[in-house]
Amino acid sequence: MDGRLIVIVEDEDSARLGMERALKKKGYQVLSFAESPRALEYIKANSGEIDLVITDLRMPEMDGIQLIQEIMKLADDISIILVTAFGSIESAVEAMKLGAEDYLSKPLDMFELRKRVEKIVGNKRLKREVNLLKQRLDKKYSFSSIIGNSPGMEKLFEKILMVAPTSSTVLITGESGTGKELIANAIHQNSPRKNAMFLPINCAAIPAEILESELFGHEKGAFTGAVGRKIGKFEMASNGTLLLDEIGEMSMDLQAKLLRIIEQKEFMRVGGSEIIKVKTRIVASTNRNLDDLVRDGRFREDLLFRLKVVHLRIPPLRERREDIPLLINHFLKIFTEEHGKAGLEISQDVIRVLCRYDWPGNVRELKNVMESLVIFAQDSTISLSELPEEIVGSNGSHSQSGSDAGEKGFLNAEDSLLLKIGTPMADVERELILKTLEQCDGNRTVAARILGIGLRTLQRKLKEYGEAESDENTAGH
Template identity: 45%
Template structure:
């Protein structure tokens, strides 16, 4: 199956067709004014003077957006809204009224309105609100359609992307997943390596067996051997009982070894032996254990360079590198950013029990222009922040993290600490930079040290000297 096979399905939601708007308002002058404005902007406009006429039109035709007056004769706009959303759950609705009280706004949003515009309106703002609402709902529809297509063709879950690099990756994953081969996934931090590993497992004959992920960089080296291979009672001081390792737990399934480039040379030798012989021994044990485990490994470092530097075994590299999948950085597939934003906004709105917010055009431009050093994980964190902080239904640039909008540490410090010395300011800036990077690395010190291009010991010294607060690292 070629990568282009799915492209028409993914792209159909954004086909450039005439946008159809329905206006329900009882004032002829308002209807005429809106029709003139929106027609000049290239929209196809249909008018209704009351709720009954509007409902009849909605039952017979499809529209991209509804402008609904609050104060209609008979049933009010808010009374009509539940019936409208039942007929067309995905139709964005903007309420318009001359009485924009807080209570009206709350009632309208709770009833399912996308936004609230007060008469007399600002033409530019109204047009921006309409375009934002339509773009968001088209992106949501595209995400749903894309997920359905990916599920149908590839059996992928929670993976979003229609860019050419991602479609090529999807084809490769679908091709190699049924095999028994070891797979190496390479890509920057935050690109979604574990999601791809899960997709490989889910599309393999091992799908009914365990998928066991382990972040080898997050497990202290002295505990990693016991974690992977298990131990017998008395193997070390705290080994009061025998315990199975993850290789045994994953027997028949898939073991995902993330950040494999951080392993010690001694552990690399042990992993190599399992790959070659499919046998290992418990720590402190004497009998060999046979296992059938598929290894999917991942790294955000250049293993070939690590081999040249003497930090990674060449024989293990070639054992792992049977099939290599390269995950593209988010900055190299920017066309996926709106889809990912829609996906994460829906997810976190549902998780927090809130209305799904929209992105203002200015905020979306910032997101599209940003370099995304933290990749999809950073974008996800950004969207979660937006959902939590948004109170107006629209995420504006001021709700985006400082590193996206160009705000600087030094300007903030100068405002709040005018009497601080240069040395104090430099220490505070360094503290904030380290804390910010640690958070974006999910508190993985090894990953942060690699980003800063300093030894791990140096980073640890700086963390202690600057009293950087370290939080518990969540699972990827």
């Protein structure tokens, strides 16, 4: 039972008490009234807490039909059962027409009453539960495509949930491929505007003159070629969200118009004189440093101030490496499904190397690498030799940062000979080569690449160390 109320309105004491007792016995919360005007007063004041009103038809002052009419005026979701004297079927029909859900005839059968009540209240409870689940699902769904549980991303999710329900302008910055468009979309999906349009427009890809009419629309004859009226993106997304992607590339002239729209929520179509009001929510994104652009006189400072009120900065992938394994799994799942390679796995070594790489192209680059790995995979496990050279060969800024060396580098600095002063150079080289080879599962091609020496040099060295040639495992993919 979830504590919602049933109100009984019945002037006849025995019937009222009988119903009250029958329902309370079943655990319902019941409140009963002998006078209908007082009942109505209560219902009006507490309508949000009431599931069901059971009302008698014939009562002094205000009869059941009148009461139903009054209750129906309240916007809330209150169900009504009318109780009629035997034979007044017409009133029952009228009550149902007015919006009552059910009716019962006197003399009352308490078993029947409980059955009807349970049906109505049970449905309501179910509906509430479904709505609750839906809300939770909505919330989950709208973030489910954004992978990441690093502190940086968690903080970002929190901020999104805070700003999304508002209509305020949002600036999203981050390097290329960090997911700016994805975040802009999440803001829209988590806002009350989610059922209206989300329109992204790339300010860098469209020449300034065309961009203006794309954004604001134009009137017929506004310029050569303007054969009819065109509705711009601001108008189209009036109830939704407009993403101005790469806002740093917008011309100064358009920036002024944008500022006006943000401040006054109105604009004119190109070649028009009518002032058009819009409610469009604006999200702007860029991978440029807008402060630098302001300094260079290429971005309006007043516009930047307006945009910066809500500023979401997406950290580059190399600053949230704990997200990399999650993203690897995410894309592995997506691409193995897409390319029909179910069951394909990825070796721990590969994951380690991918976690160490700096990802200048951020998530987009990782996504592309994963797709290519899946497409070209020949065995059941993706191994180091399949990684692109620039990734295997790179050490990543991370490996020099000192902490947690074992995870980042192939060699664990602490128990390596390398740091012990006085170790002969030849021994250092030998250890480096053998450990690298071990980390590469004996794959000499990959080891040579990582070591930055030729394959034949590596083979010669191994021969010197007495590594049998029969162990050859280069396969030369």
